[in-house]
Amino acid sequence: MTDIAQSHPDDAWLVERTKTGVLGLDTLLRGGLVRGAIYMVMGRPGTGKTTLGNQLCFEHVKRGGRAAYMTLLAESHAAMLKNLHTMSFFDSSLINNGLSYVGAYRALRDEKLRGLLDMVRRVILDEKATLLVIDGISPARALAENDVALKEFVVELQMLSAMTNCTTVLLANMTAADANDPEHTMVDGLIELSFEQFRRRTFRTIEVLKFRGTRHLLGRHELEIGENGVSIHPRLEDLLDGSERPAPASHRRLRTGVRELDSMLHGGVLGGTTSVALGFSGSGKTTLGLHFLHTGAEAGEAGLLFGFYESPERVLQSSERVGLKLPEHAARGLFSHVWQPSYEFGLDRLGARLLAEVERTNAKRVVIDSLDGFRQAAIDPSRTIRFITALLNELRTREITTFLIDETLKPSGPEMEMRIEGISALVENLFLLEYSMVGARMLRRISIVKQRASAHESTAREFFLTERGIEVAPDAISAAEVAAHSADQTAARTPEGV
Amino acid sequence: MTGPSPNVLVVDDEFASLEVLALMLTGEGYQVYTASDGEEALQRLEETAIDVVITDYKMPKMDGAELCQHMLSDPRFRNIPVIFTSATYRQDVPRPKNIAAFFNKPLLFKDVLSALARILKGARSP
Numbered sequence: 316m317t318d319i320a321q322s323h324p325d326d327a328w329l330v331e332r333t334k335t336g337v338l339g340l341d342t343l344l345r346g347g348l349v350r351g352a353i354y355m356v357m358g359r360p361g362t363g364k365t366t367l368g369n370q371l372c373f374e375h376v377k378r379g380g381r382a383a384y385m386t387l388l389a390e391s392h393a394a395m396l397k398n399l400h401t402m403s404f405f406d407s408s409l410i411n412n413g414l415s416y417v418g419a420y421r422a423l424r425d426e427k428l429r430g431l432l433d434m435v436r437r438v439i440l441d442e443k444a445t446l447l448v449i450d451g452i453s454p455a456r457a458l459a460e461n462d463v464a465l466k467e468f469v470v471e472l473q474m475l476s477a478m479t480n481c482t483t484v485l486l487a488n489m490t491a492a493d494a495n496d497p498e499h500t501m502v503d504g505l506i507e508l509s510f511e512q513f514r515r516r517t518f519r520t521i522e523v524l525k526f527r528g529t530r531h532l533l534g535r536h537e538l539e540i541g542e543n544g545v546s547i548h549p550r551l552e553d554l555l556d557g558s559e560r561p562a563p564a565s566h567r568r569l570r571t572g573v574r575e576l577d578s579m580l581h582g583g584v585l586g587g588t589t590s591v592a593l594g595f596s597g598s599g600k601t602t603l604g605l606h607f608l609h610t611g612a613e614a615g616e617a618g619l620l621f622g623f624y625e626s627p628e629r630v631l632q633s634s635e636r637v638g639l640k641l642p643e644h645a646a647r648g649l650f651s652h653v654w655q656p657s658y659e660f661g662l663d664r665l666g667a668r669l670l671a672e673v674e675r676t677n678a679k680r681v682v683i684d685s686l687d688g689f690r691q692a693a694i695d696p697s698r699t700i701r702f703i704t705a706l707l708n709e710l711r712t713r714e715i716t717t718f719l720i721d722e723t724l725k726p727s728g729p730e731m732e733m734r735i736e737g738i739s740a741l742v743e744n745l746f747l748l749e750y751s752m753v754g755a756r757m758l759r760r761i762s763i764v765k766q767r768a769s770a771h772e773s774t775a776r777e778f779f780l781t782e783r784g785i786e787v788a789p790d791a792i793s794a795a796e797v798a799a800h801s802a803d804q805t806a807a808r809t810p811e812g813v
Numbered sequence: 814m815t816g817p818s819p820n821v822l823v824v825d826d827e828f829a830s831l832e833v834l835a836l837m838l839t840g841e842g843y844q845v846y847t848a849s850d851g852e853e854a855l856q857r858l859e860e861t862a863i864d865v866v867i868t869d870y871k872m873p874k875m876d877g878a879e880l881c882q883h884m885l886s887d888p889r890f891r892n893i894p895v896i897f898t899s900a901t902y903r904q905d906v907p908r909p910k911n912i913a914a915f916f917n918k919p920l921l922f923k924d925v926l927s928a929l930a931r932i933l934k935g936a937r938s939p
Binding site for chain 2: 474
């Protein structure tokens with residue numbers, strides 16, 4: 316007997332992954348699709364199935380694979396390609412050169428599921444496809460004799476995918492509510508694309524409901540369709556999961572750029588910590604943040620302003636008016652400004668954007684203006700604190716010193732409070748910027764509510780907004796006068812006996 | 814493939830493995846016969862002149878190893894090469910003498926196809 320003893324290597328038992336190249340999807344799947352497995356991507360019309368299916372094919376071919384996109388009863392190939400051609404992943408030179416488009420409805424209609432399976436076999440073998448996308452599985456369902464026949468078909472398709480080592484993706488126009496159908500139980504992975512609405516804003520989301528053989532990120536994540544096709548922004552707190560990574564301790568003091576404030580802080584804030592400047596609108600919080608970035612840039616340390624309100628031009632103009640040379644530092648790459656309206660982005664897109672910009676600019680100081688931008692961007696408000704916790708931990712781990720701006724609803728007094736519950740516990744340093752009227756004069760004062768692991772001045776000081784930005788008084792006397800005056804005024808307004 | 818289509822008997826109790834491998838081999842020009850266990854496979858061998866047997870190891874009634882032993886004990890079947898397949902880790906699978914190739918499941922069709930070609934070429938060589 317001939318003994319050729321041919322066999323798979325032992326590592327054939329291991330799961331081989333194929334990276335999809337779709338931004339965020341491989342992260343969600345913790346590595347990509349399993350080679351030779353079968354997946355179903357389901358969702359209502361408009362959720363992005365066809366874009367995702369095509370993008371998977373183009374990216375697969377660009378990475379050296381071969382792909383086939385098979386349609387049953389779907390829009391024509393020409394119409395579909397016309398809609399996709401403006402997206403960055405689209406490359407017409409790959410069509411019929413590694414990527415084939417095949418219509419298979421006739422085989423299904425004439426020879427039912429057996430005919431379709433044979434067509435799939437031929438396409439995979441003839442095209443040497445390593446990725447097959449079947450768009451519109453509903454007709455196969457409609458033409459199946461019964462549920463058992465459909466289940467048999469999916470099992471055979473799964474076997475065919477495994478035997479040819481061709482990853483197969485079925486696109487289905489249905490939702491998780493239909494997920495008890497036979498085909499759902501048989502596939503190796505189930506992914507749902509859907510719409511989510513919050514305050515009249517509609518977001519696309521993606522959820523991996525099932526993924527055999529490997530862990531994946533659970534829950535719904537934001538999905539965006541733009542000029543780059545589908546991009547996925549995994550939930551930051553799941554993605555980073557960095558609670559186990561200790562944030563490096565630093566004893567280095569970073570100056571805030573406001574001389575007397577640094578004196579109150581006994582030299583500045585500790586490196587790698589997070590500070591919050593809390594105050595009413597117009598109290599000088601943003602200016603304080605700009606000082607912080609400016610003084611870092613003066614020392615050659617790159618800084619990033621991540622803002623939601625003022626445009627980059629206005630910020631540069633404002634900074635010049637108070638003597639801060641941010642335009643010069645911007646030209647030298649030591650100051651950058653990412654600006655976006657919060658209502659256009661979900662939390663995770665914002666988080667990804669911020670971290671990408673930190674990486675790109677090698678920023679060591681970050682100012683976020685303001686926390687309310689995150690609050691407004693959150694689809695689920697209860698997530699905001701978890702998101703911010705993860706983001707701050709990540710920034711600490713990267714040895715970045717962060718300065719958060721948070722606006723209060725009152726200009727002064729004990730009622731001043733943060734608008735996102737739980738923030739104060741997350742930060743090491745908390746500065747309070749208040750103002751009040753003393754007669755016809757507006758008086759501002761700054762106090763350090765806390766500076767963790769460091770001594771600091773415990774009294775408030777008066778400060779001024781001048782052509783040199785924020786200037787803090789050299790001692791606490793004037794602020795004490797303001798406090799005394801405020802107390803007198805409060806007492807005068809309080810009716811006797813109350 | 815040139816000349817008459819070789820007769821291949823595929824034996825597997827797992828429906829999809831059997832059906833899909835049969836479909837794929839038919840597509841490549843083989844004449845494919847199927848059986849769902851060892852006993853049924855012996856019946857096919859009685860009925861048809863089989864060139865190669867592809868059999869799974871674990872099956873009800875009569876498993877792949879027993880099928881091989883039966884074939885070895887019958888002068889009519891002892892020279893028919895067998896491709897053995899198993900979802901079990903290969904060190905744990907017995908190796909009867911008539912096994913020409915062994916594959917872990919999931920099978921890769923290109924491996925099966927190339928093994929078949931080599932086995933048949935060897936069988937036809939003088």
